[in-house]
Amino acid sequence: MIAVLQRKVQIEKALRTALENQEFQLYYQPLIQLKTGRIRGFEALIRWNSRELGFVSPLDFIGIAEETGQIVPIGRGGLETACHKAAELRKLYGTNFIISVNVSALQLRNKDFVDYVQKAMEGSGIGPGELEIEITESVFIDSYEEVVVILGRVLALGIQISLDDFGTGYSSLSYLRKLPIDTVKIDKSFITDVIYSVRSKSLLESIILLAQKMQLAVVAEGIEDQKQLEQLIKYNCDYVQGYFFSKPMPSREVNQYYESYLQKNSCS
Numbered sequence: 001m002i003a004v005l006q007r008k009v010q011i012e013k014a015l016r017t018a019l020e021n022q023e024f025q026l027y028y029q030p031l032i033q034l035k036t037g038r039i040r041g042f043e044a045l046i047r048w049n050s051r052e053l054g055f056v057s058p059l060d061f062i063g064i065a066e067e068t069g070q071i072v073p074i075g076r077g078g079l080e081t082a083c084h085k086a087a088e089l090r091k092l093y094g095t096n097f098i099i100s101v102n103v104s105a106l107q108l109r110n111k112d113f114v115d116y117v118q119k120a121m122e123g124s125g126i127g128p129g130e131l132e133i134e135i136t137e138s139v140f141i142d143s144y145e146e147v148v149v150i151l152g153r154v155l156a157l158g159i160q161i162s163l164d165d166f167g168t169g170y171s172s173l174s175y176l177r178k179l180p181i182d183t184v185k186i187d188k189s190f191i192t193d194v195i196y197s198v199r200s201k202s203l204l205e206s207i208i209l210l211a212q213k214m215q216l217a218v219v220a221e222g223i224e225d226q227k228q229l230e231q232l233i234k235y236n237c238d239y240v241q242g243y244f245f246s247k248p249m250p251s252r253e254v255n256q257y258y259e260s261y262l263q264k265n266s267c268s
């Protein structure tokens with residue numbers, strides 16, 4: 001207990017100067033369209049290399065940054081960087097990728113959220129089709145109506161919305177009926193389990209079918225091996241993401257990754 005609290009206090013303290021010290025960096029992980037092998041885009045995932053604490057996992061600091069409110073400026077910086085990356089890739093390669101950015105409840109409910117998303121897009125010169133935000137069901141907990149209105153404004157800008165960690169929340173199915181979203185991202189726990197039991201297989205297949213029947217695109221995340229991939233091909237999943245294809249990588253490696261993708265595809 002004491003150790004956990006001490007760590008939390010340390011993180012809180014180190015977070016105060018992390019932004020001005022430029023300790024954050026975005027990594028990017030590709031999402032692949034199963035049918036074609038084409039790269040749909042990249043999910044931006046934040047990395048923090050703290051001067052005091054070394055590398056700290058987002059799982060350990062995002063929650064604290066939400067409590068202190070620092071997630072708002074941190075997230076804003078991340079959004080701008082991600083938009084610039086999409087613009088850079090289009091300029092270099094002439095391809096539109098969708099860059100997906102994780103957004104937490106506090107960010108979304110900040111009164112300037114929609115304005116600064118629009119500014120980040122316009123400032124970088126990307127079109128709305130090149131940006132997606134990823135939310136989890138938890139953003140709806142405190143104020144469902146308010147969040148639905150905000151998401152409606154985001155969609156009206158032409159930005160896509162993906163529901164992350166799908167299947168792990170409480171009332172997933174009733175939400176799914178009403179939410180303003182384009183895509184569901186099936187939580188990786190479903191993928192990990194899929195090779196072990198018939199029930200897990202049926203569940204995964206049914207979730208994919210259900211979402212597709214509702215005209216939602218389906219992303220499966222956390223794919224680590226060939227067997228898991230084979231199941232997803234069998235179930236006709238739309239997009240896949242995971243270490244099997246690539247780990248999240250720093251900005252410059254994204255370019256190398258795409259160049260080697262181009263090379264492979266021009267040879268075959």
Ligand code: C2E
Nearest residue numbers: 045046058059062078102103104222223224242243244248
């Ligand atoms: P998430 O959005 O569900 O992101 C997926 C996590 O799974 C990432 O962890 C990613 O590195 C990891 N992952 C990807 N492929 C595989 C795989 O094949 N196997 C396994 N075991 N893991 C895989 P990461 O980067 O540590 O991020 C953890 C969580 O922190 C994210 O979960 C997201 O909720 C949050 N997060 C990350 N970046 C941001 C950000 O910029 N803003 C906000 N608000 N939250 C963020």
Ligand code: CA
Nearest residue numbers: 043102134164
């Ligand atoms: Ca995510």
Ligand code: CA
Nearest residue numbers: 164165187221
């Ligand atoms: Ca997820």
